[in-house]
Amino acid sequence: MLLVLLCCALLLLTGCTGSGTEGSSGKSRPAPRDRDGRSDSGTGDFDKDGYDDFVTVDEDGASGGSEAGRRVVIIVVPGSRSGLDAARTTRYRGVYSGPLLRGDLDGDGFTDLVATREPRPEEEAGPQAAYRAVVMFGGMNGLGKPVTVAAERQFLAMAVADVNGDGALDLIDRGKGAQEKDPQRIAGRIAYGPIGRDGAPARLAQQDWQAAGGGATSGDFDGDGFDDLLFTGSPPYAEDEEPGPDPVPAAAYFRGSPKGPLRAEPPGGLDNSTEDGVLTPLAGDVNGDGTSDLLVGGGGTASPADGLDPGQLTLVYGAQGGPGKGRRSTVYSQETPGIPGDSQGRDLFGALSATGDVNADGHPDLVVSTPGEDKAGRFTLLPGATDGSGPDPSRATAFDAKAYGGKSLSATLPLLDINGDRYTDVVARTPGGLLLFPGGPADFPAGQPELTAAAKVGMSGRN
Numbered sequence: 001m002l003l004v005l006l007c008c009a010l011l012l013l014t015g016c017t018g019s020g021t022e023g024s025s026g027k028s029r030p031a032p033r034d035r036d037g038r039s040d041s042g043t044g045d046f047d048k049d050g051y052d053d054f055v056t057v058d059e060d061g062a063s064g065g066s067e068a069g070r071r072v073v074i075i076v077v078p079g080s081r082s083g084l085d086a087a088r089t090t091r092y093r094g095v096y097s098g099p100l101l102r103g104d105l106d107g108d109g110f111t112d113l114v115a116t117r118e119p120r121p122e123e124e125a126g127p128q129a130a131y132r133a134v135v136m137f138g139g140m141n142g143l144g145k146p147v148t149v150a151a152e153r154q155f156l157a158m159a160v161a162d163v164n165g166d167g168a169l170d171l172i173d174r175g176k177g178a179q180e181k182d183p184q185r186i187a188g189r190i191a192y193g194p195i196g197r198d199g200a201p202a203r204l205a206q207q208d209w210q211a212a213g214g215g216a217t218s219g220d221f222d223g224d225g226f227d228d229l230l231f232t233g234s235p236p237y238a239e240d241e242e243p244g245p246d247p248v249p250a251a252a253y254f255r256g257s258p259k260g261p262l263r264a265e266p267p268g269g270l271d272n273s274t275e276d277g278v279l280t281p282l283a284g285d286v287n288g289d290g291t292s293d294l295l296v297g298g299g300g301t302a303s304p305a306d307g308l309d310p311g312q313l314t315l316v317y318g319a320q321g322g323p324g325k326g327r328r329s330t331v332y333s334q335e336t337p338g339i340p341g342d343s344q345g346r347d348l349f350g351a352l353s354a355t356g357d358v359n360a361d362g363h364p365d366l367v368v369s370t371p372g373e374d375k376a377g378r379f380t381l382l383p384g385a386t387d388g389s390g391p392d393p394s395r396a397t398a399f400d401a402k403a404y405g406g407k408s409l410s411a412t413l414p415l416l417d418i419n420g421d422r423y424t425d426v427v428a429r430t431p432g433g434l435l436l437f438p439g440g441p442a443d444f445p446a447g448q449p450e451l452t453a454a455a456k457v458g459m460s461g462r463n
Contacts (some may be wrong), residue, residue: 215280
């Protein structure tokens with residue numbers, strides 16, 4: 001169950017053809033408010049109306065529950081002055097997989113959404129059976145219909161990054177086969193931006209990442225203006241199996257440069273294995289120094305209770321020489337003084353985490369998810385220290401499912417300013433729908449969390 005929860009939070013597993021968005025009067029909308037640039041700057045607002053927009057995935061009840069007909073819906077709920085605007089919800093259906101990615105791929109000033117389309121069941125044995133990246137381009141009317149990225153054979157879109165520093169965002173294809181021991185292994189590629197509205201990249205370049213299959217994390221981890229890439233996954237051989245003469249590493253790191261990604265030494269501190277596999281690290285600027293840091297979830301050590309995967313979060317700080325080459329990494333768990341709770345098996349503290357400024361004091365705050373807490377879930381807010389050193393666990397506050405009358409509760413990523421007041425909010429999923437925890441200048445949340453019922457946005461009611 002925990003693995004399913006994490007996959008729903010990080011990956012779009014199967015899903016969708018676009019239903020379009022509601023039209024507008026055609027009048028010019030105001031420019032988005034200035035962001036502080038510390039977390040997902042400018043990527044939250046698809047239509048530039050000044051309010052960030054929420055996206056989630058959910059199983060489509062119309063598929064009847066059969067595996068062959070199973071679908072996952074992408075649900076887009078626009079933000080507004082009063083919070084989530086359920087009346088303008090858009091749903092995309094089809095068969096998709098891969099992480100949901102945000103970024104302005106065509107350079108028009110509007111944030112776009114990226115997913116990867118899976119082969120349909122009837123295509124699985126045919127020549128067209130390939131995974132293909134699609135882009136839903138943003139605009140004044142919101143997101144448009146999915147447009148396939150023009151690239152021969154499969155293209156698994158795992159990250160959005162400007163790897164050559166030209167100001168255009170690029171799409172990163174991880175390739176296929178290293179993890180699965182596929183003799184027909186396919187090297188990865190880079191679709192260099194800008195990506196045209198017809199799906200055509202400026203150019204395509206092959207790039208063998210020489211790493212086990214899995215997730216990819218992007219960010220400017222050395223502060224040089226070029227986005228870097230970290231690939232993580234399980235080695236393509238069992239623990240008791242002797243690797244070959246050229247073993248495939250479980251982690252591979254590439255620094256961005258004018259020539260594109262250049263292989264470099266992977267950072268230390270990647271203790272991100274759990275019983276269910278390797279958790280993909282996330283990225284965020286946790287101390288506000290303008291350099292991306294790695295947020296690495298992992299299994300941790302159960303104490304005082306016995307059990308697997310109580311969870312821990314390791315912050316690997318970005319530095320001029322690369323992540324982990326400067327300030328010593330910090331490890332947080334539910335045993336850290338000030339953080340509520342205690343480490344118990346299957347809690348998975350730190351499985352998901354994100355940065356944002358909930359009180360607009362100029363210091364990034366950290367939100368950490370614990371999906372298995374009491375088999376229901378919680379998220380914990382670690383406010384940013386006033387001295388700019390990073391999260392302050394002594395002021396941590398936990399938010400549990402039971403406190404809000406739900407059977408489960410999970411914070412979603414990225415953190416967004418849904419109501420446009422310049423304070424970062426937290427949207428949490430519950431079986432009853434979406435709970436908006438508003439940021440504000442003093443205590444968090446700034447007001448009573450507002451529930452948008454699952455039925456209003458077409459969610460299944462399962463978390």
